[in-house]
Amino acid sequence: MRKHMKMMAAGCMALTVLAGCGGSGDDSKTIKIGVDYEQTGGVADYGKAHVNGIKLAIKEINKKGGVNGKKLELVVADNKSEITEVGTVTTKLMTEDEVVMVLGPATSGNTSAAINVANKNKIPVISASATANNVTENKDGSVTKYGYKICYSDNYQGEALAKFALSKDAKRAVIVSDSGSDYAKGLAESFKKEFADGSGTIVASKSYQTGDTDFKSILTSLKSESFDVMFVPGYYQEAGPLVKQAREMGIDAMILGPDGFDSENFIKQAGNANLNNVFFSTHFSKVGENQKVKDFVKKYQAAYDKEPGCFEALGYDLAYYAADVIKRAGKDVTPETVNKALGDTKAKFSGVTGSFTMKKDHTPDKVITVVELKNGEQVSAAEVK
Template sequence: MKKILVTLLAVLPLLGACTKKSNEILIGEFGSLTGSDATFGLSTNKGLRMAFDEINAAGGINGKKVKLITVDDQGKNEEAASAVTRLITQDNVVAIIGEVASSRSKAAAPIAQKYQVPMLTHASTNPTVTQVGDYIFRICFIDPFQGFVMAKFANQNLKAKKAAILRDVKSDYSVGLADVFSEEFKKMGGEITADLSFQSGDIDFKAQLTQIRSKNPDVIFIPGYYTEVGLIAQQARQLGIKSPLLGGDGWDSSKLHEIGKEAINGNYYSNHYTTESTDPAVVEFIKKFKEKYNETPDAMAALGYDAAKVLAAAIGRAKEVTPKAIREELAKTADFPAVTGKITINAERNAVKSAVVVQVQGPERKFITTIAP
């Protein structure tokens, strides 16, 4: 009897832990909370936390509370892979959200696919990310569409006939977007007068910009991240280049104007949503975000929020809280009402949705146009 009692006393804490754990749904997040593009990860995390706080305050998902486990990948591909391995093998998450950068999502996706844990990237736009396997999803548009959007905007809205490209050769995102822009712009009758490169972390771009200046392009397409883009804008204006600068969603950060200062004003990039939207859902999201964080949500915050809501809805529909059941429901996502537009996930596990073009005006982003698929 004494042995039985001792055994029960030893097991009871474990039973309590199991009961507690069974009432939680563990979701993993990996992102750049530190590093050269830390605003991406920090904004995403704020959007995710706000969404899950709302879900938990409303009773959770089928009565179970969500616990978000976040790992900083420091903006490094190898750390992204390590983060996802840890989230799956040590933290036992049932699904993962991340990353913003396509290169880091590509480093992590094979691990999620290997362990068959659904990974939902909210902002990685390189098309090859979801091609890793059937457990990899995204809620953002992809670069073939984003490249088309900016080529069409340059051609139709800015009446550009000649364009130069300055791409980051270390970024899958930048290379893929540059390739698509080049192809689409030429299809529209435009000419690519120069296609030059730099590498993430560079600070001097004057040699490339001098070559571009000699070609006198109507526009310059720079599909990079905000850190380098801000510096490029400054150096372009110092060299007397007046051509409009164009880019993709990698520009979207509160740091863009801080780095680029006046030189970045008046330039354009494609984005996932606009803070000028009059959609009641968007207006309410922005209001709640400002109340919670005392700042205006950028696109990464909005996408993080949407990713959390899409994933929660899939978990809520699933017959059981297992990676396989969640994967099956994510694949069925259709016409999901989100802050960044209605989300439908197609057979390739990519989202079909519109993009907006915005113009930088100091710390603000002026809505210019919407371009649908």
């Protein structure tokens, strides 16, 4: 715990120093990067995890000498999980703090809000976890000039999960989703189409509202249906109690979920004993023999006294990707040279969450990992594309 406190204290001191720093031109000894994440509010778990990973990576990069002879400095801001606050925070980072790029936010809605500000100020934003299909698109469908992400999109994720279900010989599925979530809607639609294309049948679709905790009426209505898999496109806050209640009511079919399941709180809320025959897509898994992953896990544990999860790993990769982009931007590091380097579709990046190249639509060409839980522990991981 002492190491964790030292690291956090160092982060706080860095913020104090940053307040008096100038830009990132040739005469500067540092390059400033904005960090715009949900560190309080409804999805603080995701934001804080990203920031921990980012800070660890930047500490490592600077220890090795930084990039092109300059240290990287983080200007960290809390958007409070609120879209209105995202606009305020992102604007300040770009116009007052003079960053060359902004990392974050975590959710798709907040990232879209940040990209709107990015387009006005011509400073790029890169999200590690904004999976919504249209995050990097303008309203007319064209690709936004200053918005990027290093994670797969929901339509790709939903399709991959349907393919995975079919590979497990699932023929009949039910879907239980959040009626007010664009994230859930996108996942459900792409899952339905791919599952049907693979000769699967959706026998029932049910919905709940964000913040619901009692799913017994929905689950009772499903008990009369015959199905092989229950697909729950949603976040851990509702998915945890839903899975717990499903198992307690005797529903033992395979349960399949998206990356929104990937939180320690999902395990806590569902209970380890209820997490068997449960699978979810993720950007990162500790299962396997990948040495790069093992090294990251070891370093993260040393820094924070706990194991990293998906979003810590995404934050870590995002910071290293940002450093790679800055290196490719050359000696004159400006928002425009950084943006040009971000748009390079030939540059390959390899991190703990996998390897990718950036496509013309500013999304990565990347595989999806689906992990299996047994008694709440990840026991296997399969790549799906």
